[in-house]
Amino acid sequence: MEKGVITVASGKGGTGKTTIACCLALSAQQPVQFLDCDVEEPNAHIFLKPDWNASEAVSLRVPEVDYSKCTFCGKCADICMFNALAVVPGQVLTFPELCHSCGGCWALCPEKAIRSVPREIGVIEKGNARDISFIRGKLKVGTATSPPLIKAVKGTIQRESLAILDAPPGTSCPVVETMEESDFILLVTEPTVMGLNDLSLALEVVRLLNIPCGVVINRCNDVVSKVEKFCRENSIPVVAKIPVNRDIAKAYATGIPPVKANPELKETFTAILNHIERVTTGERTCCH
Amino acid sequence: MRIAVSAGGRTPDSKVEDRFGRCSYFVLVDEEGNHLETLTNTSLDSPQGAGIAAAQLLINTKVDAILTGRVGPKALKPLQTAGIKIYTGVSGTVEQSVGLFQKGKLKEIEKAGDTVPGRRRAARGGI
Numbered sequence: 001m002e003k004g005v006i007t008v009a010s011g012k013g014g015t016g017k018t019t020i021a022c023c024l025a026l027s028a029q030q031p032v033q034f035l036d037c038d039v040e041e042p043n044a045h046i047f048l049k050p051d052w053n054a055s056e057a058v059s060l061r062v063p064e065v066d067y068s069k070c071t072f073c074g075k076c077a078d079i080c081m082f083n084a085l086a087v088v089p090g091q092v093l094t095f096p097e098l099c100h101s102c103g104g105c106w107a108l109c110p111e112k113a114i115r116s117v118p119r120e121i122g123v124i125e126k127g128n129a130r131d132i133s134f135i136r137g138k139l140k141v142g143t144a145t146s147p148p149l150i151k152a153v154k155g156t157i158q159r160e161s162l163a164i165l166d167a168p169p170g171t172s173c174p175v176v177e178t179m180e181e182s183d184f185i186l187l188v189t190e191p192t193v194m195g196l197n198d199l200s201l202a203l204e205v206v207r208l209l210n211i212p213c214g215v216v217i218n219r220c221n222d223v224v225s226k227v228e229k230f231c232r233e234n235s236i237p238v239v240a241k242i243p244v245n246r247d248i249a250k251a252y253a254t255g256i257p258p259v260k261a262n263p264e265l266k267e268t269f270t271a272i273l274n275h276i277e278r279v280t281t282g283e284r285t286c287c288h
Numbered sequence: 289m290r291i292a293v294s295a296g297g298r299t300p301d302s303k304v305e306d307r308f309g310r311c312s313y314f315v316l317v318d319e320e321g322n323h324l325e326t327l328t329n330t331s332l333d334s335p336q337g338a339g340i341a342a343a344q345l346l347i348n349t350k351v352d353a354i355l356t357g358r359v360g361p362k363a364l365k366p367l368q369t370a371g372i373k374i375y376t377g378v379s380g381t382v383e384q385s386v387g388l389f390q391k392g393k394l395k396e397i398e399k400a401g402d403t404v405p406g407r408r409r410a411a412r413g414g415i
Contacts, residue, residue, distance in 0.1 A: 074348070082336060082337060083331065084337065084340075086344050086347070086365075087347075088369045089370060093369060
């Protein structure tokens, strides 16, 4: 697979998104971009071990009030759906940590008394790990909203090459932000009741975004039938099953990804990439 | 004097609601205990900043004092900046708490309580 954007996601945390995403990147036949979009706690660097070479701050615009113009009319607080402003007699209080940078207050202030100032929300860090161009976002501690940083991380995607995105867990805005505009979504699950439940939630998001998808069942054991039945009933291909294996777990615990611990697994990941290429180039119909 | 009490119902015999920003109503009375009006707390279901919006509502309606269970730090800031007196730890009914206020038995707040969690579904992720 030479180009395209693959997002590795899962409803449940701890199913092996990062592990699978790293193995995919290590199994690609040509240079690949790896984007760690789990900006609240990025961890793919532990397995891919990039040499860092660049870092840039990412900021959001937040309101600042010019008191020489403000008449305390209250319009800004009134229209702010995030409750990031309060107007009290003689003062406008701003709560930058609640601001989503929608721009409503400085656009609609009748006195033009609000200007936007930057507030740092995190950093984008770049590095290289052999043929992998590694990019990660790191949210500043205390920042509550991660989608703007994820958007900035995704701004580094070069469409002419293959990009693999490691998504945050769950099904909320940060996940949607990561998934959007992907060519394929690989949903990683595990054969547990919670793994299956959260897979069904993640699938709902993928269906809303209308992006082709496939499932990887990680830590496979003998009780995968429920997950497979679910995938069959929903017409989603199970593109790979990674066996539960003590040696893989041991290597993982020391920061060695499965394909390095067990090179035979590389075939599995090459097959996943081939499957995705067939789906995204239209040689095979997608899951829905 | 206009006193706002965070309440579960619209009338002075309603129970006081503990959480300032996420109570259902604010029952307004004067210092004699006469019911003036009832405000619906429209920010009750805000995903974030409910306390700030509730504070804004009460600032806009020019209340002088608030009786409630607890107030978070974000709501406290505009309320204190506006010079509104805040009495916390209040329970029972609106009438009972106003009675205690009249007798001078309530203590004015000095510092804010912990931030009250919003209505987010998951700890990680958010809106």
